[in-house]
Amino acid sequence: MVKDQGIAEVDIVVEDKRWLAVDLQTIADQAVAGVLARLQFDGEDVEVAILACGDARITELNADFREKPTATNVLSWPAAELSSQVAGGLPDCPTAGPMGGVELGDIAICYDTCASEAAAAGKAMQDHVMHLMIHGTLHLLGFDHVRDQDATLMEALEVEILEKMGIDDPYCTT
Numbered sequence: 035m036v037k038d039q040g041i042a043e044v045d046i047v048v049e050d051k052r053w054l055a056v057d058l059q060t061i062a063d064q065a066v067a068g069v070l071a072r073l074q075f076d077g078e079d080v081e082v083a084i085l086a087c088g089d090a091r092i093t094e095l096n097a098d099f100r101e102k103p104t105a106t107n108v109l110s111w112p113a114a115e116l117s118s119q120v121a122g123g124l125p126d127c128p129t130a131g132p133m134g135g136v137e138l139g140d141i142a143i144c145y146d147t148c149a150s151e152a153a154a155a156g157k158a159m160q161d162h163v164m165h166l167m168i169h170g171t172l173h174l175l176g177f178d179h180v181r182d183q184d185a186t187l188m189e190a191l192e193v194e195i196l197e198k199m200g201i202d203d204p205y206c207t208t
Contacts, residue, residue, distance in 0.1 A: 041067070041077055041078065042063075042066045042067060042070060042077040042078075042080040042081070042082060043079075043080065043081045043082070044059070044062045044063050044066050044081075044082045044084065045081070045082070045083050045084065046058055046059055046062060046083075046084045046085075046086055047083070047084070047085050047086065048086045049085060049086060049087040049088070049091055050086060050087050050088040050091075050145045052088070052145045052149075053086035053145055056145075056159060056160060056163060057160070058084070058086050058143075058163065061160060061163050061164050061167055062082070062084055062167050064164065064199065065164055065167035065168045065171055065195075066080070066082055066167070066171050068168060068195045068198065068199060069168055069171040069172060069175065069191075069195060072191060072194065072195050072198075073175065075127070075128075075175075079130070079134060079135040079136055080128075080135070080136045080138060081135055081136070081137045081138065082138050082139065082140075082141065082171065082174065083139075083140045083141070084140070084141045084142070084143065084167075085140065085141070085142040085143070086143055086145070087142055087143070087144055087145070088144060088145050088146050089105040089144060089145075089146040089147065091142070091144075092105050092106055092109065092142055092143075092144035092147065093105045095109055095142055096109060099111070105144055105146065105147050106144065106147060107143065107144055107147040107148050107151060107166055108141060108142065108143045108144070108148075108166045108167075108169060108170045109141070109142045109170075110139060110140070110141050110170045110173035110174055111139050111140045111141075111174075112138065112139040112173060112174045112175075112176065113128075113137040113138055113139040113140075113174070114128055114129075114139075115176070116128060116175060116176025117176045117177075117178055118176065118184070121181045121182070121183040121184060122181070122183030122184060122186065122187055124187075125175060125176025125177060126176060128175065128176075138171070138174040138175065139174040141167070141170040141171070141173075141174070143163070143166060143167070143170070148162055148163055148166060155204075157204075161196075161201045161202075161204075162204070164196065164199065164201055165192065165196060165201065165204045168192050168195050168196065169188075169192055172188055172191060172192065177191065189205055192204070192205075193205065
């Protein structure tokens, strides 16, 4: 990892036009940049692809890839397996591909579920989406929440990155 942070390329395909009112491009750019900065990873030549969709599409994707035929807020497909073999350990660093760029992977985010969750929690949609984009980006970088120690690490990173953006801890229930 290097300390100078370049700008990642975040490409978004908008299937659900309601995302246009949220300014997902700005949120996604800031989320990816925030994660890369916190991990001291140079964002230059880093690529992330995002699908901005609704319930029907995310349900289809969740069924196809996770065998869970229900809507969810965000899904991630890392380009490489980077997860740590040690519970609570840091994942491996992504490496450049043959063309020199670092493809982190793909994220799908669902408008309906995000809007519903934000409303239920009394949060601004943009703040909730920022959290989920950070969460998805961390998944692309090998972080996970299956094991307790990994969940603790991932959540701590999310909270720290969000705090730097002026967004409250999404896990605080008080």
